[in-house]
Amino acid sequence: MIGFWDYTVILTYISLVSAVSGIFCALSSHIEYAVFFLALSGFCDMFDGKIARTKKNRTEEEKSFGIQIDSLCDMVCFGILPIMICFQIGMNHIYSMIILALYGLAGLIRLAYFNVVEEKRQNQTDDARKYYQGLPITSMAMLLPVLFVSSPLFPNQTLFMAALHILVAAVGILFITDFKFKKPTTLQIFLIVVAIAVAVLALLFVENSSWRFFHLTGR
Numbered sequence: 107m108i109g110f111w112d113y114t115v116i117l118t119y120i121s122l123v124s125a126v127s128g129i130f131c132a133l134s135s136h137i138e139y140a141v142f143f144l145a146l147s148g149f150c151d152m153f154d155g156k157i158a159r160t161k162k163n164r165t166e167e168e169k170s171f172g173i174q175i176d177s178l179c180d181m182v183c184f185g186i187l188p189i190m191i192c193f194q195i196g197m198n199h200i201y202s203m204i205i206l207a208l209y210g211l212a213g214l215i216r217l218a219y220f221n222v223v224e225e226k227r228q229n230q231t232d233d234a235r236k237y238y239q240g241l242p243i244t245s246m247a248m249l250l251p252v253l254f255v256s257s258p259l260f261p262n263q264t265l266f267m268a269a270l271h272i273l274v275a276a277v278g279i280l281f282i283t284d285f286k287f288k289k290p291t292t293l294q295i296f297l298i299v300v301a302i303a304v305a306v307l308a309l310l311f312v313e314n315s316s317w318r319f320f321h322l323t324g325r
Contacts (some may be wrong), residue, residue: 110168112244114161114168114172115158117153118176121151125147125186128141128144133190135194138245141265143187144187144247144250145303147183147247149302151247152298154176158167158172177218177221181229184243185243186265187315188246192206192250195245196267196270197242197271209277211278211279212278213278215282217243217280236288238286240281240285240287249277251302252305
């Protein structure tokens, strides 16, 4: 079989399968499960690079393959899946679809640029990145679930949808804005993962939480 098959790419593959599962859930209007799979993909992405770097004898082909599949996977997980979720819950007007299209385009540009820069960087050093250039595309795996879980705090559907439009537009712009964003430490990543896990579990299992969400979004 073509490709590279070792432990360094397992989390990336799991992340993609999770995103595809999330797309299926979004298409069948099981939004709470789609958000869960989005968060799961984000969790996998947080640690796939750390695992890959534990293999010290990676060839240049293996490194390049890892960079490519990571970005291709990210486009599905944090580009396409959030677009599907947002469209299904109400971003289906012309202006909404323009925002979603521009969000997807910004994500694509960011990931393509990252591939070029990261391959050059890895040819020069094996050290982990200390800063992101612009907002990482994986940030949507945290921001969207948090907004959904906080949906009962919005007094009406209109305000929630306004917040969703602003979030998608702002995040898309930040994808391609040139600024330094410091990578979180392992402890910070752990705390973020715990916080998102609690939020998503609340979305899935707290009594009537899904009813409140669908009631708010008019579903």
